[in-house]
Amino acid sequence: MVTQNETFQAPNEQGYYGKFGGAYIPEMLHRNVEELKAQYLAIMHEASFQKEFLHLLRDYVGRPTPLFLAERLSAEFNTSIYLKREDLCHTGAHKINNTIGQILLARKLGKTRIIAETGAGQHGVATATVCALKGMECIVYMGEKDIERQAPNVARMRMLGAKVVPAISGSRTLKDATNEAIRDWINNPLDTHYIIGSVVGPHPYPDMVARFQSVISEEIRWQLKEKTGQELPTHVVACVGGGSNAAGAFYHFLDELSVQLVAVEAAGHGVHSGMSAATTQLGKPGILHGSKSLLMQTEDGQVVEPHSISAGLDYPGVGPLHANLFDSGRGTFLSATDQEALDAAFHVSKTEGIIPALETSHAFAVLGRMNLQPSDRVVLCLSGRGDKDLATYIHELDAQASSLT
């Protein structure tokens, strides 16, 4: 039962959202994480920090991003659907909201070297971008397999001056890139800041990243009021891998209990196919990358390799904020398969003239299942654009063409 006096926004002093969160880190990371924990809120609230953060969000990222009433989609579902256009951010996705915030924070902490992990390469590109902007050394860890699959983003990062280091351990994907980034931080404790790309990791990362992404829902509130006279939507829909765009889109509605928060996970070939990344459906409480959350794992507690057609949702865990939304019932968790996401991507492209990222397409895929009413005000976080997914889309176009002949 969700009651009005709970807060879903901020974790407690130890970094827990309900049962989930904390900082399960080896002693080698203690000093760095403790330093962040002691300073992140104070730095984020400094006037000089706020000034530069807001300036860069406006003039460099291109905020505020529009809130767009998608008329044809709305007509199709007989409701009002607003798209929060994070796809129009510089670098093509919401990821840069967080990297701008963290690079400024890193400089305030006196760090000179930046490390990051990346799956599809979107967070890596967003990190390489802000490092170029601020003249900082940038090392991005990326699974060896993902480097092969995401060549254009690898090229972008290199062009921006970042060093892309292949993670060759384990399954050689996002989870292992994260392990390697954490090991780098252990080995370089003094000069390095680790820019985590999602609302995962040890406290204070989930809270810090959620706060940097919260600009999304802050804008939604006033934009929706401008357009409809009402600040609150009835539904906010977002895709969830680690969960950073969802955290940002939900943030200022988390404690507005009338707003239904719909998180959409990647079901891969189907939730129970063994080829899925639907963490809340398949996961059990566990510890990965420094926090307790829901985690896809074997009976013996070994972390399972997930599957999704979208590399950005291909993660065996989920941020502790979201685990708590699931556990408490505050959030509604749905999932979409690879094929449903692909179909939605093509449908939205033709209906609204917007080619969405594969991640975002998962969110579009569930609209038909939400029993939407004409009076509803639905906001969908259009977290990224589909340019990076063209290879997959071309493959699908070819498949469609050959099935027609």
Added chain:
Amino acid sequence: MSRLANLFASKQKNILNVYCTAGYPHLNSTIDMIAALTENGVDIIELGMPYSDPLADGPVIQQSGNIALANGMTIAVLFEQLKTLRQVSNIPLILMGYMNPVLQYGFEKFCKEAASVGVDGLILPDLPEYEFETEYGAIIKANGLDFIFLVTPETSEERVRKLDELSTGFLYAVSSSATTGKDKDFDAVETYLQRLASMSLKNPVLVGFGIKDRPTFQSACKHANGAIIGTAFIQALEGTSDLKATVKQFLATVQ
């Protein structure tokens, strides 16, 4: 008195702790390994429980863990193997691993079974002291197990004292700038160990990084009670066909 306390009561210098991975190189080599290490004069055995995502380990130990997992090693299998532990070895044995597999097994059940097969203590590097104090420490203690915290050169003096207070058995001194297996500048390390030695801590201190042969072992032992060898030993085991001989040969280069 615990086996660790007994050991340190009778020997304060040059304590040799050797790390090996359970289920490596073969699923059933665990007990033979323990026997061989014991016969060759090792003082403490640190037995690693393999995990898919071992954050605090370097590539060599990670790889041994992957092989052990592929061999079929699990906590349940390990406890089955360790039923004969005290028939082949009378020296302290510590289990090292990560929280997630232990939580899935059931923390209390894990501690109970570890104690019942004769395990002496635990090292869980990703169990933070807050959770230790509020939840897990009492369970560990109730089962008579020692718990060993890690300290690094970046650990403040106040925090070293706190972790020393919470630890029993010994304190594990690592370099913050090292997932295991990296070569270290031993001059910087020496300053750090001197600082620890001057703090008159409650627990003996064992050094755990960059130790691979007699000179590095002796250097580590100068300002600490002993040292832990992990990566170099795992490397020595690679491709071995005669476990006993390899263990004997390796330890002859250290002691």
